[in-house]
């Protein structure tokens with residue numbers, strides 16, 4: 001064997017050595033990798049489990065939120081694993097709030113959902129809305145409803161008489177006070193139609209909405225909600241009163257001065273102002289807010305209330 005051959009062998013040997021060392025190193029390098037491949041395997045298993053349990057059907061909202069409207073009855077032993085897997089996915093996607101609308105028939109899911117960290121948001125007769133905040137940042141979910149909206153109706157006829165009622169329940173029961181018909185605005189109902197409806201329900205009088213004369217905001221009024229109360233002026237279209245017996249002791253047309261001068265209206269500042277506004281309006285030198293229908297892009301009709309005296 002000449003020197004060159006010997007050298008070549010030596011090089012080949014070194015190469016084989018190093019390649020086996022390399023292999024050894026590589027496989028040593030693989031030792032931690034293989035431990036982590038165990039966890040990868042676990043992850044794959046977990047993912048296939050996720051696929052197996054199935055993710056929840058959800059709709060995304062415009063605020064990185066997720067809305068789930070539960071319909072069919074489900075078993076919590078299937079539902080909770082799907083929910084957990086879904087939350088893992090939503091967290092990865094950067095989703096924030098999760099809303100679950102639970103119909104009353106699925107009431108048994110309330111407890112497991114609360115155990116998963118959900119809390120109540122609001123309730124209606126047929127469902128409970130639960131929420132969960134995914135990120136580790138402070139919860140910026142919108143609050144539940146904060147206000148109730150009411151209307152009071154100032155109905156003045158051409159004889160200068162105002163339509164007044166005596167209530168047979170509530171705070172005015174037994175006080176003898178003649179007051180304006182009042183009521184609560186329904187969901188989806190406009191202030192003008194609410195005032196027309198309340199007058200019709202309580203007194204049978206048909207009216208036409210004219211203006212909002214004033215409004216009052218008060219707090220902690222109904223289950224600690226705030227309250228917006230709109231005093232509306234209406235023009236009567238009929239005269240004969242048909243009192244609603246359930247809520248009312250009496251109803252009548254009363255000269256505006258008699259209404260304003262009732263002792264109760266003198267003693268209570270809010271009522272005093274309202275009565276004064278009504279009296280001033282009766283003299284026609286007070287301009288309230290009329291309702292201007294405007295059609296926004298969404299196509300739902302809405303009203304803008306403003307003093308349009310200067311626009312005509």
Ligand SMILES: *[C@@H]1O[C@H](CO)[C@@H](O)[C@H](O)[C@H]1NC(C)=O
Pocket residue numbers: 120121122143144145146
């Ligand atoms: C609803 O909102 C009020 C504030 O208006 C808040 O005090 C209350 O905790 C909220 N209720 C729920 C169930 O989150």
